[in-house]
Amino acid sequence: MWSLLFNTNTGWVIMSTTILGIASGAIGCLAYWKRQNLMSDALSHAALPGVVITFLIVQEKNLLLLIIGAGISAFLGAMLIQWISNASRISEDAAMGMVLAIFYGLGIMLLTVANRSAGGNQSGLDSFIFGQAAAMVKSDVRIMSILAIVVIFIIVIGFKEWKLYLFDRHFANGLGLPIGFMNGLYTLVLVMTIVIGIQAVGVILMAAMLIIPAVSSRYWTKSFRNMLIISSSFGAISGAVGTFISSKGSGWPTGPFIVVIAAGIFILSLTLGKEKGLLIKFLNKQQQKKQQTLRTEIREVK
Amino acid sequence: MSSPVISVNNLSAAYQKNTVLRNVNFEITPGSLTAIVGPNGAGKSTLIKTMLNLHPSLTGEVQYFGLPFKKVKKRIGYVPQRGSVDWDFPTDALDVVTMGLYGEVGWLKRPSKSHKKQAFEALEKMGMGDYANRQISQLSGGQQQRVFLARALVQNADLYFMDEPLAGVDAATEIAIMETLKKLNAIGKTVLVVHHDLQTVEDYFDHVLFLNKTIINHGKTEKVFTKDNITRAYGGNIRILGGGI
Incomplete structure (x- = not known):
């Protein structure tokens, strides 16, 4: 049984979902501060028709072509959202x-x-729909990993620019940062991350990979840089552990396991996180209460 | 007579179908410290945003130093309204001020130690040296505004636009900001400020621009800051708003 778990294919697949987790954790931080969490959910669902239409046209499961189809479909979804909200009262x-x-x-x-x-x-x-990492073959793993590394690279080299863009767009524009280009690049990396993730995680739960690690990382740090690093690590852990568990049973979907692991990390962060985690908040309150009673006691003695 | 720093010709702008600015024309002389005043909804912020290409214009054009905005972007500093950014963003005061130097640092490059030092000195000038490593979410409104001012200072621009820098700040901050503006002014910088407090216009600014969707009047404070112009810009409400004038 152990040899089944650690056969080379599973190893590769786990590595690719780990890299995917890093990319989605990082881009999730951008989406978090762009206040567009629902957008990632909308775009991952919007990718599905593209996948199926591409399959109907080429009649084979060529991952690269399916990813391109998914990307086009998600982009159309993004444009439609923009168009509807600009041109109507919706x-x-x-x-x-x-x-x-x-x-x-x-x-x-x-x-x-x-x-x-x-x-x-x-x-x-x-x-x-739900993701099936085990169904991936070596070439799928390669395509997914390369694209995820491209996403990570774009975020890392433009770290300072992303920070400025997310914090103060108007000021960034004044400094000469091309905001239209940044908007486009943001949508591009978001869509890229979504479409490379949908085979492993599935369209329904892909958004969780973008949202949950970013939200969890908020409980551990005060700096944007560390938030990116922590969120990526959480994404990587969720991806690796979730894929590992789902590979244990035949036909077990990967997405739900990854999301359950991510949710577990979130609960740990919410309770134990050092920045406004529930435990820290509780202890602080207790301490304040103690000091308050001490002060009243001192006053009474006086 | 030196040529104007800004010349605005026939500028108009709208939000959806509501025209907010109509045929705005004015020129700003170099080294002036101008207050843009007018009632709520007069289009003060929209004027600044339209002039800085942050909001589309319907008609007209704006020239800076005789050139279009895109060519002189770097010579223009902008202090947005404090409420326009998310102060929960995880970063500290020094980092925000360093953002003012990003143009100088160069895109895709990292700020050096000397950039950080420059940013720290700007914070000190605004009396915020002790707060350099403080999370911006933990600063008071006045302190946040000082951080914004410090960020504008490090830009070392020739022309500054400030959108309500004195709105909702404490008295100490108001004094610190006005001292800074006067210092900038003294070394020849031109400053335009959206201002809401008519009581202080005469003390703080050498020029006033009355705006109510279009220019009501514009000129030296001692000439145009009259009861007549105020009434024309604000309508009858002024008796309630500014009893002191």
């Missing part, structure tokens, strides 16, 4: 909710069609 969150549901519905509908077509059942397209 607010951005309502637009995101609509796009999320409509694209996902369309994706599931097309998936039914694809599954009925010849060879569709064996396509493994279903794995894009």
Whole structure:
């Protein structure tokens, strides 16, 4: 059994979901401070029709092509959200909710069609819904890892620029940072992270990989740099452990396990985190109470 | 007579379908310290944002030192309204001030020790040296505003736009900010300030620009800061707002 767990394929797959976790943890911090957490959820759902349509066209599970299809579909979703919220009275969150549901519905509908077509059942397209890291082959792992490393690289070399862009866009613009370009780059890395993650984690739960590590990291640090590092580490741990556990059973979906691990890290952070974690808050309150009683006692003695 | 630092020609802007600025024309002379005043909704912030390409204009153009904005971006410093950023962002005062030097540091490069030192000196000038490593979320409103001022100072611009720097700050901060503005002014910098307190206009500014969707009047404070212009800009409400004038 142990040899089954540690066969080379599982090892590779775990490595790739670890790198994916680093990338999604980092980009999640950007999304967190852009206050666009729902956006990542909308875009990951919006990727599904692209995956299925590409499969229907090329009739084979070529991951690179499916990723490109997913990317186009997610980008269309992003543009549609922008367009709806700019051109109508509908607010951005309502637009995101609509796009999320409509694209996902369309994706599931097309998936039914694809599954009925010849060879569709064996396509493994279903794995894009909840994620099936074990279904990945070595070339998939390679594509995923390379793209994730590109995302990480873009965030690391532009660290100072991302910080300025997230904290004060108007001031950044005054300094000559091209805000339109940064908006585009942000959407690009967000969509890239989502589409490379959907095979392993699935469209439904991919957003959790972006949101939960970033939120958890807030409980451990006061600096943006450390937030990026901690969030990436949490993403990496969730990715690695979740994939490891899901590889133990045949047909166990990867996404839910990764999310459960991420949620566990969140609960630990919420309770034990050194920045406004519940335990620290409780202890501080106790101390304040003690000092208060001490002060009253001193006053009474006087 | 030196040529104007800013010339605004026929500038108009709107939010959705509401016109906020109509045919705004004015020129700013070098080395002036100008207050932009007007009632709520007069378009003061929109004027600044439109002039700095942060809000689209419907008509008109703005020239700085005889050139379009894009060519002189680096010579212009901007202090946005304090409420325009998220002060929960995880960083400290020194880091925010260092952002003012990013143009000088160069894109994709990291700030050096001397940049950090410059930023620290700017904080000290604003009386904030002790707070350099304090989280920005833990600063008071006045201290946050001083951090913004320090960030503008390190930019070493020739022309400064400030959007309500004195709104909601404590008396000590107000004095510190005004001293800084006067110092900037003394070394030849031009400063435009959106200002809300009519009581202090005469003490603080040598020029006034009355705005209510369009220019009501503009000129030297002693000439244009009259009851007549104030009433024209603010309408009847002024009796309630500024009894002291």
